[in-house]
Amino acid sequence: MDKQIKVKNIPTEVKVHKPDAEKFDRFNPRNRIYVRAVTGLHQKLRKYLGFIAMLSFMLLPWVSFNGHQAVLFDIFNQKFNIFGMTLWPQDLTILAWIFMIGAFALFLVTTFYGRVWCGYMCPQTVWTFIFIWFEEKIEGSANQRKKLDQRKMDFDKFWRKSAKHLSWVGFSLFTSLTFVGYFTPIRELMVDFFTFEATAYAVGGVLFFTFCTYGNAGWMREIMCLHMCPYSRFQSAMFDQDTFTVSYDEKRGENRGPRGRKQDPKELGLGDCIDCKMCVHVCPTGIDIRNGLQYECINCGACIDACDEVMDKMNYDKGLISYTTERNLTSDKKTHAFRPKIIGYLVVMLVICGIFVADVMTRIPMDLDIIRDRNQLYRVTNEGLVENTYTLKILNKSQQDHEYTIAVEGLNNFNIIGKTQVHIRSGESYSLPLSIAIDPYDLKSPITEFNFVLQRADQTQTQLAQPSKFFKGR
Numbered sequence: 068m069d070k071q072i073k074v075k076n077i078p079t080e081v082k083v084h085k086p087d088a089e090k091f092d093r094f095n096p097r098n099r100i101y102v103r104a105v106t107g108l109h110q111k112l113r114k115y116l117g118f119i120a121m122l123s124f125m126l127l128p129w130v131s132f133n134g135h136q137a138v139l140f141d142i143f144n145q146k147f148n149i150f151g152m153t154l155w156p157q158d159l160t161i162l163a164w165i166f167m168i169g170a171f172a173l174f175l176v177t178t179f180y181g182r183v184w185c186g187y188m189c190p191q192t193v194w195t196f197i198f199i200w201f202e203e204k205i206e207g208s209a210n211q212r213k214k215l216d217q218r219k220m221d222f223d224k225f226w227r228k229s230a231k232h233l234s235w236v237g238f239s240l241f242t243s244l245t246f247v248g249y250f251t252p253i254r255e256l257m258v259d260f261f262t263f264e265a266t267a268y269a270v271g272g273v274l275f276f277t278f279c280t281y282g283n284a285g286w287m288r289e290i291m292c293l294h295m296c297p298y299s300r301f302q303s304a305m306f307d308q309d310t311f312t313v314s315y316d317e318k319r320g321e322n323r324g325p326r327g328r329k330q331d332p333k334e335l336g337l338g339d340c341i342d343c344k345m346c347v348h349v350c351p352t353g354i355d356i357r358n359g360l361q362y363e364c365i366n367c368g369a370c371i372d373a374c375d376e377v378m379d380k381m382n383y384d385k386g387l388i389s390y391t392t393e394r395n396l397t398s399d400k401k402t403h404a405f406r407p408k409i410i411g412y413l414v415v416m417l418v419i420c421g422i423f424v425a426d427v428m429t430r431i432p433m434d435l436d437i438i439r440d441r442n443q444l445y446r447v448t449n450e451g452l453v454e455n456t457y458t459l460k461i462l463n464k465s466q467q468d469h470e471y472t473i474a475v476e477g478l479n480n481f482n483i484i485g486k487t488q489v490h491i492r493s494g495e496s497y498s499l500p501l502s503i504a505i506d507p508y509d510l511k512s513p514i515t516e517f518n519f520v521l522q523r524a525d526q527t528q529t530q531l532a533q534p535s536k537f538f539k540g541r
């Protein structure tokens with residue numbers, strides 16, 4: 068069995084890069100982190116992936132399919148449009164499969180590559196990244212921001228702070244309108260919101276999510292990842308000796324210490340770490356990766372880029388901090404990419420994908436409910452026929468209007484009194500009362516079981532049968 072890595076909790080005094088560590092106020096719940104900008108391969112990747120995630124989120128509700136908003140979770144009308152498919156409360160298993168596939172994909176990626184989802188694609192990280200970008204453009208670099216915060220209020224500080232918060236609120240509002248646009252038609256929402264005609268629910272939702280976005284990405288930032296995200300707490304259960312995580316090569320780096328570029332570290336009894344703390348200054352969660360694997364690490368790779376830049380300047384090999392595994396760091400053995408845990412997650416994911424596809428392919432986009440007349444089991448007509456009355460509830464679950472025909476199978480020599488063909492609009496639930504009349508001599512028993520068969524007039528192979536009973540009395 069693979070050994071589980073214990074994720075350490077690092078003591079407060081080394082955990083956070085504080086603006087003034089020696090003046091650290093222990094009664095202050097949080098000391099602000101001034102994240103320093105860094106460039107490099109991982110930051111580029113982070114920027115592009117974050118941009119793709121944000122753009123997809125912003126554009127998706129504007130996409131139309133079959134004349135409808137392609138993705139719309141219409142909670143009030145209890146139906147979810149996902150491209151050509153409309154899911155109703157009866158179809159929630161399909162949504163459950165989608166969530167399960169997402170969960171197993173996350174387990175798989177985490178077991179293989181640690182918390183990369185958090186570092187590269189998680190909305191909290193992506194939005195914090197964007198908010199820091201605004202902050203940097205308006206208030207300057209990490210050092211300038213720190214000085215600005217320590218300075219007394221003056222005109223320059225006032226306009227910079229105001230501009231920053233305005234940009235944050237504006238972006239939060241834009242985010243919130245888009246988010247609410249996943250639950251209510253976005254085109255109408257945009258028009259109604261800006262002409263002050265939106266419903267109280269829509270306005271309340273937009274303001275609430277604006278506040279959440281502003282608070283999370285502007286103020287809470289890493290606190291969400293450290294103290295509120297449940298994923299950070301159970302990730303260690305998925306880690307093993309072969310999980311790639313951002314790690315510091317202690318054997319190579321220690322003893323750490325400053326030195327001149329031309330000095331030989333071996334002569335000074337030093338390793339490759341020059342103790343510049345750049346890896347700490349660029350860390351969005353404020354940790355020192357040299358203290359080992361910590362649950363706060365979101366695997367974003369910023370410290371790798373910062374350290375590689377330092378190694379480059381010192382003419383040392385890059386990779387003092389890198390994505391590597393515990394097995395690589397502690398032994399000469401190779402990392403096992405395809406281990407039982409990975410294969411297990413992959414198999415479960417593929418099985419669920421198979422069930423999901425089968426479920427979608429066999430799904431019939433219509434529903435039929437039969438309600439018998441509760442007042443009278445049967446009645447005998449003047450012609451001596453036995454008559455039973457039913458109400459058929461037909462739901463058109465597709466995104467187009469259709470003609471439907473109703474037939475009966477399992478009864479002989481019957482008459483249907485009522486319509487046998489109806490036109491039902493997309494998403495409409497249609498109540499169709501009808502009666503069946505039969506000569507009692509054609510019925511062998513007091514109760515005869517039969518089926519109502521519903522089918523689309525233009526697609527006779529799509530049929531839905533619902534059982535019911537015909538009573539004739541004694």
Ligand code: SF4
Pocket residue numbers: 315320323339340341342343344345346347357373374377387388
């Ligand atoms: S950036 Fe690299 S060299 Fe500098 S302190 Fe961190 S690990 Fe050491």
Ligand code: SF4
Pocket residue numbers: 313346349350351352353354355356363364365366367368369370371
């Ligand atoms: S330690 Fe490195 S990888 Fe982990 S969160 Fe900080 S900067 Fe990102």
